[in-house]
Amino acid sequence: MYNSIILILNNAAYIAKKLDPSDAKTLQQLFEQCTDYALMTDGHPPLSSAAADEFLALPGGKTLQDKFIFGLFTPDDSLVGMLESIRDYPDEKSWWIGLMMLAPEHRGKGLGSQFYQAYESWVAQQEAQSVFLAVLEENQLGFTFWQKLGFEVIRIVPPQQFGNKFHRRYVLRRQVMLTAKSLIQN
Numbered sequence: 413m414y415n416s417i418i419l420i421l422n423n424a425a426y427i428a429k430k431l432d433p434s435d436a437k438t439l440q441q442l443f444e445q446c447t448d449y450a451l452m453t454d455g456h457p458p459l460s461s462a463a464a465d466e467f468l469a470l471p472g473g474k475t476l477q478d479k480f481i482f483g484l485f486t487p488d489d490s491l492v493g494m495l496e497s498i499r500d501y502p503d504e505k506s507w508w509i510g511l512m513m514l515a516p517e518h519r520g521k522g523l524g525s526q527f528y529q530a531y532e533s534w535v536a537q538q539e540a541q542s543v544f545l546a547v548l549e550e551n552q553l554g555f556t557f558w559q560k561l562g563f564e565v566i567r568i569v570p571p572q573q574f575g576n577k578f579h580r581r582y583v584l585r586r587q588v589m590l591t592a593k594s595l596i597q598n
Contacts, residue, residue: 419482419530426523428530431481431494432467438491439463439483445515452550454575466496466511474498484514484527492518495531502544507535509545528561536588543588546581548574555582562586 419428431439440463443450450458459465470479478500484493493514501508509531514524532543546569547555563584571578 417480417482417534419527419534421484421523421526421530423523423526425487426484426492426526428482428484428493428495428527431483433464435483436463436467439466439481439494442483442491442494442513442515446513448516449513453548453577453579455577456575469510471498471501471508474501482527482531484523493523493527495527497531497535497543499535499538499540505539505541507538507540507543509543512545524557525561532586532588540588542585544583544585546583549580549582558584 417430421428440458440460443458443462443466447457450456450462467479467481468476470476478498479496480499481494481496483491484495486492494512495509496511498508498510500506512524512528514527535543543563545558545563547558549555549568563586565582566585567583569581569583571580
């Protein structure tokens with residue numbers, strides 16, 4: 413596991429580390445724990461290649477060096493969450509969160525907010541000014557989660573096919589806040 417980037421959460425019992433493709437098997441287990449999200453998004457359970465595919469998925473014009481996948485680990489080193497992002501996308505000084513998941517038993521406890529806040533502290537140090545993401549219209553829990561963190565809708569994307577389903581998406585943005593309490597170790 414590639415551990416040169418570590419995000420420290422307010423709940424010091426949990427830690428987020430940058431993952432690399434050698435972590436695909438562990439990440440695949442998380443995808444399978446989060447089958448509810450795959451069913452909502454694609455209309456079928458996650459593919460057996462979902463985690464490996466996640467390491468390679470990129471928007472046009474970006475390279476693997478622009479991609480960062482962080483895994484959220486419990487004190488016993490179990491992976492319970494992930495956050496995938498792309499730097500300088502959709503524009504310079506912005507980062508795009510493509511996916512954030514938490515295992516069902518870890519949702520609703522404030523851990524997702526802490527994970528995001530640790531991530532934002534890190535991207536602020538990378539000179540990011542904004543974070544963007546898209547939420548499926550069907551994902552009202554996710555939409556509410558991001559709004560509580562201060563994300564605002566900037567546009568609605570027309571329906572697009574994902575697996576067996578079609579979805580409209582809300583594109584959201586949040587200005588990055590650089591805080592004196594920088595919670596990162598390099």
